[in-house]
Amino acid sequence: MLPPAGPFIESPLAPGPVSRPGPRGFRFQDLTVLGTLDKTYILAQGPDGLILIDQHAAHERVLYEALKSRGPAAAAQTLLFPRVVEVTPLQADWVKAHLDQLAQAGLMLEPFGGASFMITAAPAALAHADLEAVVAEAVETLSPSKSFTNPQAVREMALQVMACRGAVKAGAALAPEAIAALLVQLDEIAVSSHCPHGRPLWRLMSYQDIRQSFRR
Amino acid sequence: MLPPAGPFIESPLAPGPVSRPGPRGFRFQDLTVLGTLDKTYILAQGPDGLILIDQHAAHERVLYEALKSRGPAAAAQTLLFPRVVEVTPLQADWVKAHLDQLAQAGLMLEPFGGASFMITAAPAALAHADLEAVVAEAVETLSPSKSFTNPQAVREMALQVMACRGAVKAGAALAPEAIAALLVQLDEIAVSSHCPHGRPLWRLMSYQDIRQSFRR
Numbered sequence: 001m002l003p004p005a006g007p008f009i010e011s012p013l014a015p016g017p018v019s020r021p022g023p024r025g026f027r028f029q030d031l032t033v034l035g036t037l038d039k040t041y042i043l044a045q046g047p048d049g050l051i052l053i054d055q056h057a058a059h060e061r062v063l064y065e066a067l068k069s070r071g072p073a074a075a076a077q078t079l080l081f082p083r084v085v086e087v088t089p090l091q092a093d094w095v096k097a098h099l100d101q102l103a104q105a106g107l108m109l110e111p112f113g114g115a116s117f118m119i120t121a122a123p124a125a126l127a128h129a130d131l132e133a134v135v136a137e138a139v140e141t142l143s144p145s146k147s148f149t150n151p152q153a154v155r156e157m158a159l160q161v162m163a164c165r166g167a168v169k170a171g172a173a174l175a176p177e178a179i180a181a182l183l184v185q186l187d188e189i190a191v192s193s194h195c196p197h198g199r200p201l202w203r204l205m206s207y208q209d210i211r212q213s214f215r216r
Numbered sequence: 217m218l219p220p221a222g223p224f225i226e227s228p229l230a231p232g233p234v235s236r237p238g239p240r241g242f243r244f245q246d247l248t249v250l251g252t253l254d255k256t257y258i259l260a261q262g263p264d265g266l267i268l269i270d271q272h273a274a275h276e277r278v279l280y281e282a283l284k285s286r287g288p289a290a291a292a293q294t295l296l297f298p299r300v301v302e303v304t305p306l307q308a309d310w311v312k313a314h315l316d317q318l319a320q321a322g323l324m325l326e327p328f329g330g331a332s333f334m335i336t337a338a339p340a341a342l343a344h345a346d347l348e349a350v351v352a353e354a355v356e357t358l359s360p361s362k363s364f365t366n367p368q369a370v371r372e373m374a375l376q377v378m379a380c381r382g383a384v385k386a387g388a389a390l391a392p393e394a395i396a397a398l399l400v401q402l403d404e405i406a407v408s409s410h411c412p413h414g415r416p417l418w419r420l421m422s423y424q425d426i427r428q429s430f431r432r
Contacts, residue, residue, distance in 0.1 A: 034250050034251030034252070034253065037261055037266050041426065043250055045253055050259075054432070205421070213416075213419050214268075216270070
């Protein structure tokens with residue numbers, strides 16, 4: 001499966017020390033989770049070998065798909081307790097000119113005086129994220145771009161930033177239930193090979209390679 | 217560290233998909249055990265990355281060192297309940313001619329009529345092993361050899377066979393306490409890089425390699 005076309009696509013994968021993800025041939029939720037390496041990679045036993053899952057990249061893809069699959073209307077969920085985010089004066093001008101495009105991505109902002117904005121609605125998929133930080137980073141990432149004339153590009157980039165910022169970080173300890181939930185979600189999305197930036201979500205270290213390295 | 221000189225030494229390691237064991241720079245007992253892959257490889261987090269330990273090879277080396285470090289006298293522990301092992305008539309002739317050399321390796325056998333022998337004493341390190349099977353395999357491996365004139369070679373080969381046969385198998389589930397005990401034992405022996413047959417005990421998959429394969 002190819003990563004989606006977008007501004008962040010990088011060059012094709014370089015051959016690494018582990019096999020590339022091919023057609024899966026397994027369900028993530030059927031894997032036996034062994035543990036987490038360095039609070040970054042979920043280790044699981046699969047039918048063909050050891051599977052390493054990049055927890056951040058995987059969650060990022062899950063969030064991205066969730067954000068994208070909802071229409072602009074359904075994406076935004078009104079906040080019970082609106083929050084205020086402050087940006088720079090230059091960014092504020094950009095936000096004011098792009099309120100519609102941001103709303104298309106599910107981020108509803110209202111001018112709140114000066115360079116402040118009230119977040120009145122946000123995608124439900126970001127319910128557990130630090131929304132102020134997500135909005136601040138989305139604005140910082142998007143505002144320097146000159147694509148004022150391309151609402152679709154703004155939406156796409158906003159979705160990517162939201163997914164990246166909203167996803168669990170590398171280095172954050174995941175509870176077993178959170179890992180199990182993530183694996184189920186990975187099975188439910190269409191693209192489970194790469195994150196929206198084009199990085200692989202998981203790697204297989206085949207039993208054959210392992211045996212060979214042990215000269216078994 | 218080089219594997220010990222012996223008849224089973226194989227060719228140098230071929231480059232595999234994971235890094236070769238170098239100077240360790242860690243204690244096995246300090247590793248964070250994550251789980252066991254395919255009931256064969258212990259997975260642990262080390263300072264430099266993911267460490268895979270071949271449970272059979274590691275245990276084999278530990279047993280071998282334990283068997284070897286004891287002098288011939290101390291190696292043999294009288295059995296409370298002697299057991300009888302049957303070999304082929306040809307093997308029986310060989311055993312009768314090599315009772316002394318086998319005793320040097322800690323295996324005390326007494327002719328028990330026909331092609332049967334009573335095991336009266338065995339190395340304490342094999343207390344939990346299937347002694348009849350160990351003796352049968354030792355005899356089967358050693359008896360075709362022509363090294364009747366080299367008691368040292370018989371002892372060395374007997375130690376290797378006993379270590380291999382007495383070690384936990386690949387595919388046998390290990391309890392967490394058994395893994396912990398094995399790691400402590402690995403720290404206590406001098407050669408913890410290869411099994412007596414020259415196969416690596418463990419492999420490091422460095423964080424750098426993993427990151428690279430995920431293009432982080």
